[in-house]
Amino acid sequence: MSTLEKSPETDNLTYNFPNSSGYFGKFGGKFVPEILIPALDELEREYKVAKDDEQFKKERLHHLREYVGRPTPLTLTERLTEHYGTGKIYFKREDLCHTGAHKINNTIGQVLLAMRMGKKRIIAETGAGQHGVATATVCAKFGLECIVYMGEEDMRRQKLNVDRMRLLGADVRSVTSGSRTLKDATNEAIRDWVTNVDDTFYIIGSVVGPHPYPMMVRDFHDVIGLETEAQCLEIEGRDPDYILACVGGGSNAIGIFHRFIDKKHVKLIGLEAAGEGAETNKTAATFSKGQPGVLHGSLSYLLQTHQGQIALAHSISAGLDYPGVGPEHSHLFDTKRVDYRPVTDTEAMDAVKRCSMLEGIIPAIETAHAIAWLETLMPTLTKDDIVVINCSGRGDKDMGTISEYFYGTNGQS
Amino acid sequence: MSTAAAVSIKAASERMKRVFEERVESAKIMNLFITAGFPRKEDTVELILGYEKNGADIIELGMPFSDPLADGPTIQYSSEKSIEAGFVMDDIFDIVAQVRKRSQIPIVLMGYINPVIHYGLEKFFAKGQEAGIDGLILPDVPVEESGLIQQASQSHNIPLIYLVAPNSTDERMKLVDQRSGGFVYCVSVTGVTGARKGDEVDESVKRFIERINKNITNNPVLIGFGIASHTDAMRISEKADGFVVGSALINNIRSLDGDAEWKEKHFRFVRELKFGSA
Numbered sequence: 300m301s302t303l304e305k306s307p308e309t310d311n312l313t314y315n316f317p318n319s320s321g322y323f324g325k326f327g328g329k330f331v332p333e334i335l336i337p338a339l340d341e342l343e344r345e346y347k348v349a350k351d352d353e354q355f356k357k358e359r360l361h362h363l364r365e366y367v368g369r370p371t372p373l374t375l376t377e378r379l380t381e382h383y384g385t386g387k388i389y390f391k392r393e394d395l396c397h398t399g400a401h402k403i404n405n406t407i408g409q410v411l412l413a414m415r416m417g418k419k420r421i422i423a424e425t426g427a428g429q430h431g432v433a434t435a436t437v438c439a440k441f442g443l444e445c446i447v448y449m450g451e452e453d454m455r456r457q458k459l460n461v462d463r464m465r466l467l468g469a470d471v472r473s474v475t476s477g478s479r480t481l482k483d484a485t486n487e488a489i490r491d492w493v494t495n496v497d498d499t500f501y502i503i504g505s506v507v508g509p510h511p512y513p514m515m516v517r518d519f520h521d522v523i524g525l526e527t528e529a530q531c532l533e534i535e536g537r538d539p540d541y542i543l544a545c546v547g548g549g550s551n552a553i554g555i556f557h558r559f560i561d562k563k564h565v566k567l568i569g570l571e572a573a574g575e576g577a578e579t580n581k582t583a584a585t586f587s588k589g590q591p592g593v594l595h596g597s598l599s600y601l602l603q604t605h606q607g608q609i610a611l612a613h614s615i616s617a618g619l620d621y622p623g624v625g626p627e628h629s630h631l632f633d634t635k636r637v638d639y640r641p642v643t644d645t646e647a648m649d650a651v652k653r654c655s656m657l658e659g660i661i662p663a664i665e666t667a668h669a670i671a672w673l674e675t676l677m678p679t680l681t682k683d684d685i686v687v688i689n690c691s692g693r694g695d696k697d698m699g700t701i702s703e704y705f706y707g708t709n710g711q712s
Numbered sequence: 713m714s715t716a717a718a719v720s721i722k723a724a725s726e727r728m729k730r731v732f733e734e735r736v737e738s739a740k741i742m743n744l745f746i747t748a749g750f751p752r753k754e755d756t757v758e759l760i761l762g763y764e765k766n767g768a769d770i771i772e773l774g775m776p777f778s779d780p781l782a783d784g785p786t787i788q789y790s791s792e793k794s795i796e797a798g799f800v801m802d803d804i805f806d807i808v809a810q811v812r813k814r815s816q817i818p819i820v821l822m823g824y825i826n827p828v829i830h831y832g833l834e835k836f837f838a839k840g841q842e843a844g845i846d847g848l849i850l851p852d853v854p855v856e857e858s859g860l861i862q863q864a865s866q867s868h869n870i871p872l873i874y875l876v877a878p879n880s881t882d883e884r885m886k887l888v889d890q891r892s893g894g895f896v897y898c899v900s901v902t903g904v905t906g907a908r909k910g911d912e913v914d915e916s917v918k919r920f921i922e923r924i925n926k927n928i929t930n931n932p933v934l935i936g937f938g939i940a941s942h943t944d945a946m947r948i949s950e951k952a953d954g955f956v957v958g959s960a961l962i963n964n965i966r967s968l969d970g971d972a973e974w975k976e977k978h979f980r981f982v983r984e985l986k987f988g989s990a
Contacts, residue, residue, distance in 0.1 A: 320856065330825060330852045332782040334877040334902050336884070476788055477778065486781045493782070494903040496879065592826045593852065594779060606800055607830025608778040 314560045316630060321510020321597075324633060326626035329509035330593045331489075338496050343511045345416050350518065355411065362407050366440070367397045369404075369522065373530035373687070378657040383677035386684030389539070390660070391527050391555060393691045400663065400692030401520060401551045402433035406502055408519035410437040413500035420499045422446045424488040426453055426481030426547075427617035427665070428460025429692060430504030435469035445469040448487040452479040456617055460696055478611050481621050485595050505548025506625035509596030513625050520554025527687055528558050535685055541566045541676065544689040545668040546639065547583070547619035549628045551691035560636060568676070569628065570668040572614035573641035583612035584641040585624040586632050599626040615644040615700060616664035618692075646671040648704055651694060663692035664700065724871060724894040724931075725846040728818040731769050732895075732932045732953060740945065741954025742986045743770040743934050744961060745822065747787065748804055749794030750776075751965055757810045758975070764817045766979045767986030770934075771811075772849065772956065775804055775823030782851035784906030786959035789966075801831045808843040820847035820873060820894065825860075833861060837868035847894040849873045855891055875899050876928070878920045885927035896928050897956065898935040900948055905937055906959045921951045942988040957985055 316323040329339055349355040363369040371392040380388045393401035406423075413421060421443050425431030431447040438445035447464055451473045454461050464471050477483035492501045506513045506520075531539050542559060544552035546569040559565040577587035585600045592601035594609055602610040602622035612622040631637040647664055650671035655661045662670060669688050676686065694701065702708050724732075735741055744763045748756050760771050776791035776799050783791075808819055821840065828836050828850070840848070848870055853861065855874060865872050871893025876885050879902060889896055900917050917935075924933055936956030939945050940963075949955040964981045968974035 328857050329854065330857055331854065332851050332877075333854055333875045333888075334879060334899065336854050336856075337879045337881070476785065477792070482779060486779055489781045490784070490904045496902050590830075592829060593824075594826065595781070596852075601826070603826065603830060606795075607827030608795060609826070 312561050316627065317510060317514050321514070323513070323627045323630035326591070326599050326629040327510055327513060327597050328626075329596055330598065331509045331596045332493055334493050334496060335509070338492070339509055339511070341416070346412060346511055346515055349412055349415055355415065359408055359411055362411070363404065363522065367403050367407060368395060370526045370530070371395050373527060373534065375534075376658050379654065379673070382653075382657055383673060385677045385682060386540070386680040386686050388673065389531070389685065389687045390690040391523060391687055393523060393551060393689060394660065394662065394666070394693035398429070398433050398436050399695060400429045400433070401523060401554060401689075402430045402504060402692075403436065404522055404554070405504070405516050405519040405550065406430070406433040406437045409500070409502045409515070410434075410441055410443065413443070413502070414441060416500065418498060418500035420444045420446070420495065421502055422448070422488050422491050422499055423502045423504060424448050424481065424484040425460075425504065426450070426484065426620060427696065428453070428457040428464065429618060429696065431469070431471070432460055432463050432467070434502050434504070435464040435467035438469065439467045446491070447471050448474050448484040448491070450474045450478070450480040450484045453481065453484070453617055456699070457696065459699070481617075482594070482609065482623075489595065505550040506553050506627060507548045507595055507597065507599075507623060513597065513627055516550055517553045517557055517627065520550055521557050523551070523554035523689065524556065524558030527555055531685065531687065537685075538562055538565050539685040539687040540564075541568060541684065541686045542689070543568045543570065543669040543672055543676070543686065545570045545572075545619065545665050545691065546624060546628060547572065547621050547665065548623070549625040551689050553625060553627055555687070555689040556631070556637060560631070567631075567637040568672060569637050569639045570642045570672050571624070571639055572616055572619035572647070572668055573643045574613040574615070576643055577641035581613035582641070583614040583619050583621060585622065586639040587641045589622070589624075591629070594623045597626045599629040600624050600632065615704070616647065616668065616697075618663070618665040619668065640672060640675075642668040642671045646674070651701060652705065655694075660690065661694035662690060663694050664697045666691045667694075723869070725818065725869070727816050728770070728846045728894045731818055735953065740949050740952075741769045741932070741934060742767055742945070743772055743936070743954060743956040744768040744982065745772040745774055745956060745958030746961065747774040747776055747790035747794055748807055749797060749799040750790040750962065751793065751969075753794075753797060753799070753803060756807050760807070760811050760817070760819075761815060762975065762979045763982055764815055766982040768817065768982065769954065771817055771819045772822045772958070773804065773807065773819055774958075775801065775821055775827060777824040777827055780824060782904055784904040784959060786962050787905055790962045801827060801836075805839045805843040808840075808845055812844040818846040818894070819844070820849055821845055822849040822851070825850050825853050828861075833864045837864040837870055840870050841868040845870055847871050847873045849875070849897060851875060855887055858891065873897055876924065878902060878916065882923065882927050885924060889928040889930050892931050895932045895934050895953070896924075898924055898933055898952065900935050900937045903937065917948055918951070925951060942985050945985060960985075
């Protein structure tokens with residue numbers, strides 16, 4: 300059996316969150332307007348059936364293999380490993396997925412579910428544009444109408460991705476309310492869904508939102524952890540000692556962590572975006588600075604003001620620039636199963652450069668937050684330790700920001 | 713967060729009961745929504761008293777939130793303005809306490825759960841009771857998630873008012889009826905709040921209301937979303953106890969921006985919503 304064909308439900312995990320109400324411990328739920336309750340109930344019902352349906356599984360795996368390009372390699376980063384001189388560092392190469400990031404694992408799964416449910420109109424929200432591109436891509440492939448909501452500010456910052464989506468046939472709608480970024484795009488997508496609930500499928504891009512989304516999106520990314528487990532066993536004959544992943548909403552992180560939650564000997568570290576510093580107001584470090592609250596349909600840690608208004612997040616990485624985090628991460632934080640640490644803009648940008656020069660891999664700035672943690676982690680390790688980083692995306696989309704940061708010009712203008 | 717727990721029917725406040733008991737068959741109950749602190753903090757008390765004088769039977773006082781995802785652009789705008797001007801949750805209780813010195817009109821609070829959690833559930837309900845609040849509408853807290861607030865709601869006698877929508881099943885309507893106290897809020901169309909053109913509020917609303925009347929038997933029914941004129945209101949609420957207007961009021965205030973007599977003109981608009989133009 301290849302790693303791709305191994306499916307989560309055949310495994311015996313004792314960790315079995317969420318419960319039937321969609322709670323991961325204290326976090327999760329469905330805090331949505333009444334109009335969406337029938338839609339979420341329908342989605343939950345349909346997903347439950349599809350998940351165990353052989354035809355659905357086969358079809359999903361087929362597209363992951365033939366279209367996305369899975370399995371992605373587990374690459375030993377030789378010069379980075381040599382640079383630190385302590386443990387062995389591997390990259391799980393989600394950057395090699397079609398469209399350049401892990402996001403498409405999820406959109407393939409959700410779009411197949413949408414078609415199964417007979418929905419012809421697809422909507423999505425996007426911040427950096429990666430989820431928007433991954434959604435527009437699968438809609439083009441399967442011939443579905445695609446509407447992507449994107450904050451006006453993000454459209455300016457990520458012009459290249461806007462044009463990619465347009466080229467793929469998506470209708471990219473500029474969101475001018477609130478802070479004009481990802482959280483506002485998400486509000487607009489939810490409003491669209493509330494208005495067109497009968498014929499519309501909302502493809503959420505991270506492990507956020509109301510139940511069953513955080514569970515479903517996780518399951519669609521679970522393939523990352525399953526492959527990592529099998530590949531590490533094949534190459535090293537054992538599990539890794541450490542797994543590192545960046546966390547915005549947290550989809551790539553949960554994708555690689557989930558398989559290992561029961562394996563207590565594997566240390567899991569989630570890196571959140573500290574922006575200009577976790578102690579400053581220009582940060583997206585939800586666990587360092589947030590408190591539990593409700594946004595976009597679930598109860599989770601949240602950056603908020605002293606009046607309970609949603610605070611504006613800041614990160615140089617548009618994909619991590621979100622004031623919330625997936626409810627399952629909040630549970631893993633409270634139970635201390637995952638160690639969440641803040642990484643600043645500066646540390647992440649240094650890691651972009653280091654990784655590019657030493658490995659010939661230009662990582663997404665999101666991903667670079669995880670790579671940056673090697674500076675802290677590696678000096679504490681011994682030669683035999685195995686570290687896996689989820690290399691969640693490539694940095695092509697970030698060249699504008701990177702050019703401006705290192706060379707003082709914006710490559711896009 | 714189980715929905716199975718048996719819950720007794722929530723008692724409406726005396727103020728709320730009186731409104732529906734005294735209603736004559738031909739008159740509709742008019743519930744008017746206003747965002748606290750809009751257009752300015754000092755206007756809210758005067759607007760509430762003026763609404764009462766000009767035909768409002770119930771006031772729905774909006775607690776501004778940065779991310780009101782069940783609302784359209786109009787209410788998001790008024791909320792942003794109020795937050796920018798320094799709105800804090802304590803203002804809500806001050807406003808209600810001031811109104812209570814001069815009026816016994818029922819006041820229900822409408823807002824989102826996050827600022828309420830942040831304020832502290834127990835403190836929120838205790839202050840609400842002290843100030844004289846008659847109900848609470850939280851559009852992002854469906855019955856499933858009410859476990860969080862149910863106890864505080866009961867111990868402070870502030871009933872929760874839930875919404876039903878055209879796509880709610882009969883069972884769902886019955887559940888909402890059982891859990892609500894004061895009235896049930898019927899969302900006339902699938903969508904967010906906001907004024908709509910008359911013909912958008914179509915015939916299917918009538919069939920929806922027939923289902924409502926069959927399933928909701930413990931509480932009066934108010935219908936809202938999309939009502940912008942007296943004609944809309946009469947047509948939509950023909951078979952209901954009354955109607956709710958929100959975004960149309962905010963739009964009217966915005967259209968009168970800079971007019972020295974905006975309040976009088978705005979109150980005339982309110983009178984016409986209730987009674988039609990003279």
